[in-house]
Amino acid sequence: MSKNLYTLITGASEGFGKALAMECASRKMNLILVALPDSKLQLLAETLIQKYAIEVISIEKDLSIEENCTMLYKQVEELKLSVNMLINNVGISSTMFFSEGNIGFYQKQVKLNVVATTLLTSLFLEMLKANKPSHILNVGSLSCFFYLAKKQVYGATKSYIYSFSKSLRGELSSEGINVSVICPGGMNTNETIVNTNKSNNWLARQSIMNPEEVAPIAIKGLLKCKEIIIPGRMNKLFLLIDKLLPSFIIKMIANNHINKFKSYNTGNQPTNETVFNRSLEAT
Numbered sequence: 110m111s112k113n114l115y116t117l118i119t120g121a122s123e124g125f126g127k128a129l130a131m132e133c134a135s136r137k138m139n140l141i142l143v144a145l146p147d148s149k150l151q152l153l154a155e156t157l158i159q160k161y162a163i164e165v166i167s168i169e170k171d172l173s174i175e176e177n178c179t180m181l182y183k184q185v186e187e188l189k190l191s192v193n194m195l196i197n198n199v200g201i202s203s204t205m206f207f208s209e210g211n212i213g214f215y216q217k218q219v220k221l222n223v224v225a226t227t228l229l230t231s232l233f234l235e236m237l238k239a240n241k242p243s244h245i246l247n248v249g250s251l252s253c254f255f256y257l258a259k260k261q262v263y264g265a266t267k268s269y270i271y272s273f274s275k276s277l278r279g280e281l282s283s284e285g286i287n288v289s290v291i292c293p294g295g296m297n298t299n300e301t302i303v304n305t306n307k308s309n310n311w312l313a314r315q316s317i318m319n320p321e322e323v324a325p326i327a328i329k330g331l332l333k334c335k336e337i338i339i340p341g342r343m344n345k346l347f348l349l350i351d352k353l354l355p356s357f358i359i360k361m362i363a364n365n366h367i368n369k370f371k372s373y374n375t376g377n378q379p380t381n382e383t384v385f386n387r388s389l390e391a392t
């Protein structure tokens with residue numbers, strides 16, 4: 110008898126993770142959804158079971174705590190669930206000068222964005238090999254390609270995800286495991302991000318996508334075994350401009366961007382020169 114296979118999605122109760130869960134459910138994939146305790150996860154699981162007649166298991170764990178990643182794996186093993194798709198979506202973003210944040214927040218950001226992704230990939234690796242052909246989708250960000258003010262730690266965690274995914278892909282392709290990385294630009298997910306996006310200029314707002322638009326692109330790209338998935342025409346355009354411009358001009362724009370931010374903080378309005386960079390801030 111063939112066993113039931115599951116897709117495990119971290120950070121699945123809200124935002125992009127929820128949109129990914131809904132997209133996978135619509136494709137009749139069984140799901141293991143993970144989010145913080147007391148989230149709306151159980152409700153989402155029940156809705157998906159009723160609507161799509163699939164199996165959905167919800168597990169509540171704070172994945173910023175390393176032991177919880179191990180406990181999640183053990184729970185999946187004890188329930189005798191077989192995972193053939195791992196979606197490392199969980200992550201927290203931030204937009205602030207480095208001096209404005211505190212070390213506790215940065216530690217949590219690194220633990221969630223970097224450590225949880227690495228640990229879960231390591232823990233589930235043998236299971237993914239046993240269930241090949243299998244997939245790993247890591248959620249990066251467009252900000253991993255740019256070195257933006259107010260995105261230093263967040264951007265660095267996403268650069269890790271990008272680099273990790275590309276190297277791992279090379280190692281695991283011969284083992285029947287596809288590794289893809291998605292680098293979305295700004296998405297209207299949680300309330301804070303939606304409010305920031307509303308205050309952006311016109312060009313910046315054109316690049317913002319809804320998570321429900323990005324999720325089908327992500328899953329389609331993953332199943333096609335694409336190495337890097339960049340959703341949206343505007344985001345692709347930003348990357349192209351970045352590649353075409355000489356590095357000294359990029360540096361000038363970046364310095365200008367930081368100065369404009371500083372004068373913006375002191376009450377002066379930004380000019381059109383900040384448009385390109387501010388479009389990337391939401392990523």
Ligand SMILES: NC(=O)c1ccc[n+]([C@@H]2O[C@H](COP(=O)([O-])OP(=O)(O)OC[C@H]3O[C@@H](n4cnc5c(N)ncnc54)[C@H](OP(=O)(O)O)[C@@H]3O)[C@@H](O)[C@H]2O)c1
Nearest residue numbers: 120121122123124125144145148171172200295296298299
């Ligand atoms: N939004 C954007 O503009 C954007 C752009 C590029 C990339 N991304 C990336 O996309 C991913 C999802 O972002 P999002 O904007 O959708 O986030 P979000 O709306 O804040 O949702 C985060 C999800 O992660 C869960 N979560 C938060 N902390 C957790 C923890 N410690 N342990 C377990 N689960 C936790 C939340 O669960 P609860 O409901 O229980 O809190 C929620 O389900 C992140 O990796 C982010 O970097 C986002």
